[in-house]
Amino acid sequence: MERLKLATTPNALCALVAAAFLSGFCFASPAFSQDIAPLGQNPISKQQAEGKPLPGENNEVTPDPLNGFNEAMFSFNLKLDDWVLHPVASGWAYITPEPVRTGVGHFFDNVDVIPRFANNVFQLKMAEAGVELARFGINSTLGVAGFFDPAQAWFGLKEHDNDFGLTLRYWGAPTGPYLMLPFFGPSTIGDTVGKVADGAMNPMSYLLPWYVSLSAETGWRVGEAINYRAQHLNMFEEADRYAIDLYGAVQDAYLQTRDNKVKQLHEEEW
Amino acid sequence: MKAENLDNITRVRVVRMRTRVWNAMMMAVAVALLAGTMASRAFADEPMGVVKGTVNQALDVLRDRQAPLAQRQEQLRQIVSASFDFKEMARSALGYHWRQLSPAQQDEFTKTFVAFIEDSYLGKLNEFTNQQVDFTTTKSLGQGYAQVNTNIVKPGSSEDPTKLNFLLEQEGSTWKIYDVTVDAISIIANYRNQFNRVMNNKGYDTLISDLKSKQAALEASLGTR
Numbered sequence: 126m127e128r129l130k131l132a133t134t135p136n137a138l139c140a141l142v143a144a145a146f147l148s149g150f151c152f153a154s155p156a157f158s159q160d161i162a163p164l165g166q167n168p169i170s171k172q173q174a175e176g177k178p179l180p181g182e183n184n185e186v187t188p189d190p191l192n193g194f195n196e197a198m199f200s201f202n203l204k205l206d207d208w209v210l211h212p213v214a215s216g217w218a219y220i221t222p223e224p225v226r227t228g229v230g231h232f233f234d235n236v237d238v239i240p241r242f243a244n245n246v247f248q249l250k251m252a253e254a255g256v257e258l259a260r261f262g263i264n265s266t267l268g269v270a271g272f273f274d275p276a277q278a279w280f281g282l283k284e285h286d287n288d289f290g291l292t293l294r295y296w297g298a299p300t301g302p303y304l305m306l307p308f309f310g311p312s313t314i315g316d317t318v319g320k321v322a323d324g325a326m327n328p329m330s331y332l333l334p335w336y337v338s339l340s341a342e343t344g345w346r347v348g349e350a351i352n353y354r355a356q357h358l359n360m361f362e363e364a365d366r367y368a369i370d371l372y373g374a375v376q377d378a379y380l381q382t383r384d385n386k387v388k389q390l391h392e393e394e395w
Numbered sequence: 396m397k398a399e400n401l402d403n404i405t406r407v408r409v410v411r412m413r414t415r416v417w418n419a420m421m422m423a424v425a426v427a428l429l430a431g432t433m434a435s436r437a438f439a440d441e442p443m444g445v446v447k448g449t450v451n452q453a454l455d456v457l458r459d460r461q462a463p464l465a466q467r468q469e470q471l472r473q474i475v476s477a478s479f480d481f482k483e484m485a486r487s488a489l490g491y492h493w494r495q496l497s498p499a500q501q502d503e504f505t506k507t508f509v510a511f512i513e514d515s516y517l518g519k520l521n522e523f524t525n526q527q528v529d530f531t532t533t534k535s536l537g538q539g540y541a542q543v544n545t546n547i548v549k550p551g552s553s554e555d556p557t558k559l560n561f562l563l564e565q566e567g568s569t570w571k572i573y574d575v576t577v578d579a580i581s582i583i584a585n586y587r588n589q590f591n592r593v594m595n596n597k598g599y600d601t602l603i604s605d606l607k608s609k610q611a612a613l614e615a616s617l618g619t620r
């Protein structure tokens with residue numbers, strides 16, 4: 126008699142196990158458990174009652190040990206922009222049609238191939254480094270000395286922007302405190318070291334006497350800055366319209382952007 | 396009739412019958428649970444629906460140049476406030492300072508920040524002319540959280556599209572937007588950094604009066620555009 130009972134139970138057991146298994150799935154999804162759980166055990170209302178930690182709520186303020194220097198440089202840069210860069214850029218924007226400014230932007234960008242290529246190599250991104258070389262070859266010839274970007278338009282080769290500050294972060298070096306540089310804008314200690322390293326990759330600095338290469342480099346960067354600013358004429362006006370504290374807005378936007386770039390460099394792998 | 400009085404064959408039939416009923420009940424429960432699972436799976440697609448609905452409705456209002464500006468702004472305000480959790484945004488933007496405020500201050504701050512953010516979005520939307528929104532992917536950010544990615548493309552431009560992503564949280568049976576990232580910069584995190592600095596350097600009174608004057612300036616500029 127006992128044998129008979131035992132022989133029939135496995136069917137029921139199977140069904141139970143299956144049901145338990147499935148209900149496990151259901152309880153894992155909040156939408157379902159929320160409807161059937163008593164209010165007090167409802168995972169979402171529980172979270173709310175306990176004061177769910179909000180994104181960033183436990184974060185301390187962005188560390189800024191060089192704040193004194195940074196604030197001074199920030200207002201210096203804003204004044205410099207207000208008095209010199211913005212008026213000059215407006216003049217440049219006035220005398221040039223938009224395609225010319227875009228072309229000049231491409232030109233400056235094309236010549237800066239060396240740090241982009243080198244840092245892709247430093248991060249063992251050989252395919253990206255190869256694309257940079259190919260882009261330089263195509264744009265310097267077919268793109269009329271780099272004023273146009275046929276590498277992307279015709280061949281679909283996108284730029285893989287990179288710099289030594291990113292290489293340092295990529296290999297895990299701490300980037301150090303936030304640093305506002307005069308003329309150059311937001312940076313960190315690590316990114317400033319990177320900027321110097323990238324600048325040293327320019328062959329001009331070895332082939333020419335320092336005073337020639339330095340003034341050439343300076344003129345070059347000023348030209349680049351004027352053209353860039355002319356392409357983004359109401360950049361600060363726009364930012365200030367939506368900012369409560371412009372320094373904090375610029376600082377956070379810079380740091381978030383750099384962090385995201387490194388994350389992207391790691392995600393690109395496979 | 397007692398079970399002991401039955402012959403063996405009848406006993407087997409009774410037991411089998413009970414087993415069948417029991418099995419059927421278990422199956423019914425299993426099916427019900429499975430249906431529940433399916434229903435909650437369908438939920439997983441909803442963040443995209445919320446974002447698409449909001450963006451498309453907002454674009455419809457923006458493209459309707461016939462209606463008076465004030466009416467369009469009111470329509471936009473309703474569309475946006477239906478899918479954005481502005482209160483959560485206000486709390487999150489204030490970070491750890493939130494708990495230091497009195498309930499009255501929390502209320503005042505929330506109201507002011509909500510008005511400020513609404514006017515910011517309206518201002519941004521007004522600039523939105525012939526761009527096109529491509530809805531790309533939905534990504535789960537863990538249980539009850541999701542991210543919907545979109546690209547803002549200017550037709551005929553070689554510029555890289557702007558990556559506009561929406562972060563959503565499940566609230567009851569709906570999904571609400573609690574943050575927006577522009578080219579991977581979180582807007583709420585950016586405001587949090589600004590508010591942290593003002594709170595630490597100057598205090599709440601400065602923060603609220605700055606926020607109020609910025610909001611007033613934004614509102615004034617909305618009318619003139």
